[in-house]
Amino acid sequence: MSAARGPDVYVGLMSGTSTDGISAAAARFLPDGDVLGVELLGFVQQPYDASQRARLLAAMESGSARDYCMLGADLGGWLADAAAALLAESGVARADVRAVCSHGQTLWHEPGHSTWQAGESAVIAERLGVDVVSDFRVRDVAAGGQGAPLVPIADALLFAAPEHWRALQNLGGIGNVTVVPPSRGAVDPTAGVRAFDTGPGVAVIDAVARRVRPQLPYDVDGQLARAGTPVAAVVDALLAEPYFAAPPPKSTGRELFSAAYTARLIDDCRAARPTATDEDLVATAVSLTARSVADAYRRFLPEPVREVLLSGGGARNPVLVESIARELAARADAPAVRAFDAVFFDGEAKEAVAFALLGFLHVERRPGNVPGATGARGPRVLGKLTPAG
Structure with a gap:
C-alpha cells in the first residue's frame, strides 16, 4: 500500500495594479524533468465593489495610518473570502492545501529601496486555518533587486x-x-x-x-x-x-x-x-x-x-x-x-498560479526570484510564512 499523500495543493491569490478584483487559483506542481508541470485545479475571480476599489485607489494616493491599518486587515479578509470561494467552487478540501500564497495589493513600489504589499496574512491564516506565504517582493528588494517582476520563475519553470x-x-x-x-x-x-x-x-x-x-x-x-x-x-x-x-x-x-x-x-x-x-x-x-x-x-x-x-x-x-x-x-x-x-489555460489565472508557485518554492526552500530579471545580488527564497496555528 502506498503512503498517503500529504497536502500538496497551493492556492495563489493576486490583486493586481488594475484593482479590478482578486484572482484565486488552486494548483498542484508536478516534477517534469528539469522543469515542473502544473495542474490547475480551480480558478475564480472576485471583483471589488465600488467602495473596495475606491479605498484601494485612495490608499495609493494618500491616507492616514488608521486608513492603512484598517485597509490591511480588511483586505486580508477579502483575500480570505476569495480563497474560500475558490475551494468551495473547485471542490478542493482545506486539508489538501499546503499553503495559501498571497501577493496582496501593491500600495507603493520604490525600486531599489522598498515595496509595500497590503493584505494581512494573519487574517487569512486565522480565517482559513491554513499556512500562508506572503510578502514575496521584499526579500528581492533587500538583496538589491527591483522586487519585480516575479512571474519569470513561473515562465521559466512552467511555460x-x-x-x-x-x-x-x-x-x-x-x-x-x-x-x-x-x-x-x-x-x-x-x-x-x-x-x-x-x-x-x-x-x-x-x-x-x-x-x-x-x-x-x-x-x-x-x-x-x-x-x-x-x-x-x-x-x-x-x-x-x-x-x-x-x-x-x-x-x-x-x-x-x-x-x-x-x-x-x-x-x-x-x-x-x-x-x-x-x-x-x-x-x-x-x-x-x-x-x-x-x-x-x-x-x-x-x-x-x-x-x-x-x-x-x-x-x-x-x-x-x-x-x-x-x-x-x-x-x-x-x-x-x-x-x-x-497554449495553456485561462490567461487570467496565470499570475495567481505564479504566486502559488512562489509559495511552493518557499515551502521547498528553493529560490523564487530570477536575478537576471530583477537585478538582485543572487537567488533568494521569497516570502514570509504565517503558520495556521
Missing part, C-alpha cells in the same frame, strides 16, 4: 517552449514581459531568462475609459477604442518618458502611471486635436500601450523570439491585441502573437 525562444507578455494594469529560452536540454531553466516591465498594460486605458464613460468599469471589448483614432503626436510625447528608454532590470507601477498621468494624456490629446472625441482618447491610450510594448522589444530583446503569448486582462481587449500584433509585425523577425489560453 517555456521546448524548442524555441518565447516571450510571455502580461497585460495587467502594468505590462511586463519575460523572455524564456528553449527548455529542452537546459541544465538551469532560469539561465538566460530576462524580464522587465514594459510600461502601462491596461491601467491607463481603463482610467481613460472610466473618465469618459463613468458607468463602465473599462472599455468592454475595445468598443470605444475601435471607434476612435489615436492622437499619434501625444503618444510620441508620452513615449519620451525616461522610463521607456531606461535599460532593464526595471519595474514600474501606479507611482508613474497615475491619475495625474491619465489627466495629462487627456489634456494633451485635446490640446493637440481640439476635435478629439472620447473614443479618440481611449484609442490613444491603447496605442500608448501597444507602442510601448513594441518599443521595449525593439530596444531590449535581441533574442530570436519566435512567439509572444499574451495574458492578463488586456489580452481580452481585441483592439489592444490587434494593435500589439500590428506593431510587432514591423520587426524583421516578426513573432507570432497568440493568446496564452491557446
